[in-house]
Amino acid sequence: MEQDLPGFVAPVHRALAEPIMLAGAPRALAIVNGTLAAAIGIGLRLWIVGLVMAVAGHALVVIAARRDPQILPVARRHLALPHRFES
Secondary structure: OOOOOOOOOOOOOHHHHOOOEEOOEEHHHHHHHHHHHHHHHHHOOOHHHHHHHHHHHHHHHHHHHHHOOOHHHHHHHHHHOOOOOOO
């Protein structure tokens, strides 16, 4: 039953509706993961641990993003809401 009204149709580019991804993961999570892995690898001189943390963390974030591309905004809203609603 939905019909387009003449003059009220505007095309929306795909880039405006999809989140920005970096190698399949949301950009913010990929940057945080890489920064933490670099801090451990370079700062603490634990190269192997930093590399494993980077690969494993990125893989987990990519899997989560495949299930729900909006995982970061959803998690932020989840943390902002109270655990129980008072009646």
